Amino acid sequence: xxxxxxxxxxxxxxxxxxxxxxxxxxxxxxxxxxxxxxxxxxxxxxxxxxxxxxxxxxxxxxxxxxxxxxxxxxxxxxxxxxxxxxxxxxxxxxxxxxxxxxxxxxxxxxxxxx
Amino acid sequence: xxxxxxxxxxxxxxxxxxxxxxxxxxxxxxxxxxxxxxxxxxxxxxxxxxxxxxxxxxxxxxxxxxxxxxxxxxxxxxxxxxxxxxxxxxxxxxxxxxxxxxxxxxxxxxxx
Numbered sequence: 384x385x386x387x388x389x390x391x392x393x394x395x396x397x398x399x400x401x402x403x404x405x406x407x408x409x410x411x412x413x414x415x416x417x418x419x420x421x422x423x424x425x426x427x428x429x430x431x432x433x434x435x436x437x438x439x440x441x442x443x444x445x446x447x448x449x450x451x452x453x454x455x456x457x458x459x460x461x462x463x464x465x466x467x468x469x470x471x472x473x474x475x476x477x478x479x480x481x482x483x484x485x486x487x488x489x490x491x492x493x494x495x496x497x
Numbered sequence: 498x499x500x501x502x503x504x505x506x507x508x509x510x511x512x513x514x515x516x517x518x519x520x521x522x523x524x525x526x527x528x529x530x531x532x533x534x535x536x537x538x539x540x541x542x543x544x545x546x547x548x549x550x551x552x553x554x555x556x557x558x559x560x561x562x563x564x565x566x567x568x569x570x571x572x573x574x575x576x577x578x579x580x581x582x583x584x585x586x587x588x589x590x591x592x593x594x595x596x597x598x599x600x601x602x603x604x605x606x607x608x609x
Contacts, residue, residue, distance in 0.1 A: 431597040487539030
């Protein structure tokens, strides 16, 4: 059974600081997704990582995927208050699997303080 | 191009009742998935529909059922509601797994 673990689950940062959220998963997959969720809201797609070594950046966020280590990271650079949210990683099936079956981590609740 | 829309946004039902939640997929997306998100947890996969056929199911009992229509809109039906069914129900559509999934704003179901 595929399991996805995120850490930390809670993260309190000061503005301007850097930090990394880690996402480990238990079985082979080459599809990794990062989402952001604001309180009471739906999920906003941040990154889609589809191959080993994939790196994507958008603003202060950068995501990477190492399929051999079964690890993805979400790096936050010079955090600002607007980044406060819960961040989820989700692992998709390998080719041939049910494409809608994303397995989500428990989420990392990020709070950026001035 | 419109996004994924869900209705209703909030719903309160009594234990034992039945409920139908609706989702209108994004234009051009022929795959729709439904997820249940309990408070403080990550979403859990319920099932997926592709071209009106169920194409994958998570660990949910048969009282959770669904439909997808020719216009790619879909429904989630839950029979014999239980208190633990209280959650945010999310619909997600995709044109293909390489493109990621667009989630709707969700339906908050409360069972009392």
